[in-house]
Amino acid sequence: MARGFAGTTLRVDLPRGTIRRLPTDEALFRRWHGGRGVVAKICYDEVPRGADPLGPENVFIMTVSPMSGCLIPAGSKVEFGSVSPLTNGQGDSNMGGHLGPALKFAGYDLVIFTGISPKPVYLFIDDDVVELRDASSYWGMRSLDCEKRLKEDLGEDFEIATIGPAGENGVLFSCITHDFGRQAGRTGQGAVMGSKKLKAIAVRGSRSLHVHDQAGLTAYVTGIIKRTQKHPNMEPWQKYGTAFFIRWSNDNGVMPTRNFQTTYYEDADKIDGDQLIEKCLITHKACFGCWMNCGKYTKAVIPGKPEVHLEGPEYETGSLCGSNLGMKDINHVAYINWMLDNLGMDSMSGGGVTAFAMECFERGLITEKDLEGRSLQWGSVDDVEHFLDMVALRRGIGDWFAGGTKRAAEKIGRGSEKFAMQVKGQEMSGYDGRWAPGMLLSYMTADIGAHHNRSWTITVDMAEGRESVDGRAKIVVYLQHIRPLMDTWCICRLFWGELDITPEEIVESLNLITGWGVSPEECLRTSEMIWNLNRCHYLERNKADGRTFDYPPARSWEDKIPTGPGKGKGVSRKQVEQMLDEYYAARAWDAKGNPTRAVLEDLGLKDAADNLERIGLLGVPIPGGIPAVRGEKYKPKAF
Amino acid sequence: MVVFFRAGSELRHKLQPDVDFYTRRVETQAGKSVKDILRDIGLDPAFVAFIYVEGKVKNLDYVPTEGQSVTLQPPVSGG
Numbered sequence: 001m002a003r004g005f006a007g008t009t010l011r012v013d014l015p016r017g018t019i020r021r022l023p024t025d026e027a028l029f030r031r032w033h034g035g036r037g038v039v040a041k042i043c044y045d046e047v048p049r050g051a052d053p054l055g056p057e058n059v060f061i062m063t064v065s066p067m068s069g070c071l072i073p074a075g076s077k078v079e080f081g082s083v084s085p086l087t088n089g090q091g092d093s094n095m096g097g098h099l100g101p102a103l104k105f106a107g108y109d110l111v112i113f114t115g116i117s118p119k120p121v122y123l124f125i126d127d128d129v130v131e132l133r134d135a136s137s138y139w140g141m142r143s144l145d146c147e148k149r150l151k152e153d154l155g156e157d158f159e160i161a162t163i164g165p166a167g168e169n170g171v172l173f174s175c176i177t178h179d180f181g182r183q184a185g186r187t188g189q190g191a192v193m194g195s196k197k198l199k200a201i202a203v204r205g206s207r208s209l210h211v212h213d214q215a216g217l218t219a220y221v222t223g224i225i226k227r228t229q230k231h232p233n234m235e236p237w238q239k240y241g242t243a244f245f246i247r248w249s250n251d252n253g254v255m256p257t258r259n260f261q262t263t264y265y266e267d268a269d270k271i272d273g274d275q276l277i278e279k280c281l282i283t284h285k286a287c288f289g290c291w292m293n294c295g296k297y298t299k300a301v302i303p304g305k306p307e308v309h310l311e312g313p314e315y316e317t318g319s320l321c322g323s324n325l326g327m328k329d330i331n332h333v334a335y336i337n338w339m340l341d342n343l344g345m346d347s348m349s350g351g352g353v354t355a356f357a358m359e360c361f362e363r364g365l366i367t368e369k370d371l372e373g374r375s376l377q378w379g380s381v382d383d384v385e386h387f388l389d390m391v392a393l394r395r396g397i398g399d400w401f402a403g404g405t406k407r408a409a410e411k412i413g414r415g416s417e418k419f420a421m422q423v424k425g426q427e428m429s430g431y432d433g434r435w436a437p438g439m440l441l442s443y444m445t446a447d448i449g450a451h452h453n454r455s456w457t458i459t460v461d462m463a464e465g466r467e468s469v470d471g472r473a474k475i476v477v478y479l480q481h482i483r484p485l486m487d488t489w490c491i492c493r494l495f496w497g498e499l500d501i502t503p504e505e506i507v508e509s510l511n512l513i514t515g516w517g518v519s520p521e522e523c524l525r526t527s528e529m530i531w532n533l534n535r536c537h538y539l540e541r542n543k544a545d546g547r548t549f550d551y552p553p554a555r556s557w558e559d560k561i562p563t564g565p566g567k568g569k570g571v572s573r574k575q576v577e578q579m580l581d582e583y584y585a586a587r588a589w590d591a592k593g594n595p596t597r598a599v600l601e602d603l604g605l606k607d608a609a610d611n612l613e614r615i616g617l618l619g620v621p622i623p624g625g626i627p628a629v630r631g632e633k634y635k636p637k638a639f
Numbered sequence: 640m641v642v643f644f645r646a647g648s649e650l651r652h653k654l655q656p657d658v659d660f661y662t663r664r665v666e667t668q669a670g671k672s673v674k675d676i677l678r679d680i681g682l683d684p685a686f687v688a689f690i691y692v693e694g695k696v697k698n699l700d701y702v703p704t705e706g707q708s709v710t711l712q713p714p715v716s717g718g
Contacts, residue, residue: 232645232661232710236691244696248688248714274696459649459714462685498715500647 004066034065039081069101091187096287097179105205164344167194173349181311185346212515244273253566264564319430320351326378352427546593590619
């Protein structure tokens with residue numbers, strides 16, 4: 001076994017209540033590296049294409065990478081994955097904190113849950129002791145409350161992941177919560193946990209990890225520490241985290257406001273980073289092995305409501321639950337953040353779904369009668385609190401919104417699909433793409449739906465010109481290869497990506513840990529392989545040409561931005577089509593957005609090509625063959 | 640008047656440091672805002688999310704004084 005591994009994989013059979021210990025398959029990790037790569041491969045191989053994501057045939061995976069828990073900075077992430085109930089494709093989501101390293105210290109690289117437990121359980125891991133324990137007394141508890149109770153019951157040194165009522169009730173954008181504020185929020189992994197009657201995971205580990213070159217790694221990390229301590233970005237990061245970008249986003253006309261109706265929020269100064277630090281901050285907070293401490297542990301104080309404590313809101317929640325809901329007080333944004341955390345819903349999708357419902361209410365498509373006699377006005381924290389409770393508990397019309405904006409729009413109809421701000425069922429992140437076309441293309445083509453972290457393109461848009469879409473596709477493809485490597489290695493992109501640590505240096509640390517001797521170019525090919533496998537998986541499950549699924553809602557091209565610095569700006573339908581054409585060409589897919597045999601076989605995915613051919617969705621060969629290099633050159637340059 | 644701008648990551652490449660790895664020395668006229676000075680040296684202010692001066696966040700309209708060190712913070716992906 002290569003160094004960097006804990007050595008053991010757990011297969012948890014939930015119906016039988018049994019747990020098998022297997023040696024970790026190094027070949028699996030060597031090819032797919034870990035994290036989302038391993039998730040993609042297992043989901044593709046083990047979940048039948050017709051399986052209900054919330055049924056017994058879906059798997060639920062928790063995994064790390066060889067880099068997790070080692071001496072390197074910010075190797076804190078733990079990756080969760082399954083077929084997503086929100087997107088109906090491969091889904092993955094990760095979170096920082098301390099759970100991933102704890103799993104390695106306990107001796108495990110990978111945990112695969114199968115089936116559905118007959119009763120609520122939680123997985124208990126204390127080094128060699130691994131048990132499914134009865135969770136009946138925890139079932140029904142809210143996420144943060146449940147984590148607190150489990151720590152009281154088991155010990156403060158256990159690392160805990162929980163779901164809340166939303167996950168138990170199958171709300172499709174449910175999250176997993178850990179460390180009182182870290183969430184694996186996207187793709188509805190909490191709903192899959194809930195469907196399996198798995199309320200929580202508790203881990204304590206005490207072992208050491210061994211690396212390939214201890215002296216080399218120590219010298220390497222010492223250098224990183226010295227460099228990053230002097231880095232100009234470090235001090236502002238430590239002080240504000242990402243919350244300060246509310247102001248920048250607003251000043252540059254990309255701020256989602258009142259369900260993406262416009263991109264400039266007139267009250268942004270009431271919810272920005274300064275307000276967070278001044279009114280809400282309790283203390284700064286860091287994940288395992290990180291000295292950036294970008295987490296902000298905060299309180300929300302609202303007269304007439306209990307004072308609540310949470311982590312955040314960071315930029316995404318600050319925008320999607322702030323300007324996008326018309327909130328005018330940072331305490332209100334923080335309170336909504338806390339509600340979503342404790343109910344167990346992704347604060348990004350939660351903000352998007354609530355904003356969509358607010359616009360439906362504004363337009364008379366839903367009424368007070370639908371909302372149990374309550375209103376749903378922009379800026380009303382009380383209205384939002386009531387609405388989110390309806391959603392989490394699936395009361396009345398809350399049941400429609402529990403499926404996310406796409407499914408809610410299908411129920412509501414009457415043109416609401418136009419402003420259901422999602423792609424492939426996943427709600428958009430906190431940037432409006434109408435004046436940032438690369439960002440829009442990123443949302444359109446991301447394997448897990450409209451998520452920013454697969455390819456964050458805003459600054460590229462600014463550099464290349466925000467009115468033009470020319471050449472944007474190749475950059476998006478390149479970023480879709482390099483940025484998700486962070487999720488494959490289970491390291492934090494904020495630390496590694498923002499402090500001048502080069503891709504070559506990161507790969508060097510991987511080699512110092514494992515002794516694999518991989519090159520940056522090989523890592524990028526691995527990332528392209530993962531991307532293509534996920535595309536095949538999506539097509540095989542959804543059984544239509546890929547292009548069908550890659551369109552944003554019509555607001556993105558029909559409505560020009562009405563106010564603010566981006567007034568009058570917007571992309572056209574023609575530009576959307578142009579970007580898709582160029583994107584597919586950059587990936588060596590056909591014009592219908594289907595991967596071709598040539599590119600799949602070049603990446604070692606012959607089986608996937610055969611599977612696509614069987615259902616008539618294999619891309620037609622590209623005249624002249626595929627280019628040797630897809631996207632930008634395989635030369636790492638930036639994140 | 641001399642002002643020192645500091646920047647890291649992608650913004651560092653746009654700043655073109657000449658003092659050390661992160662720092663560029665800029666000669667400018669007193670009374671100019673950071674936004675104007677950045678334009679003078681060919682750096683689009685849209686790439687700067689905010690500035691950090693003597694431990695405090697300022698916006699780009701801030702007018703630096705002789706010899707001050709101004710850290711330029713790039714936008715980053717949140718969440």
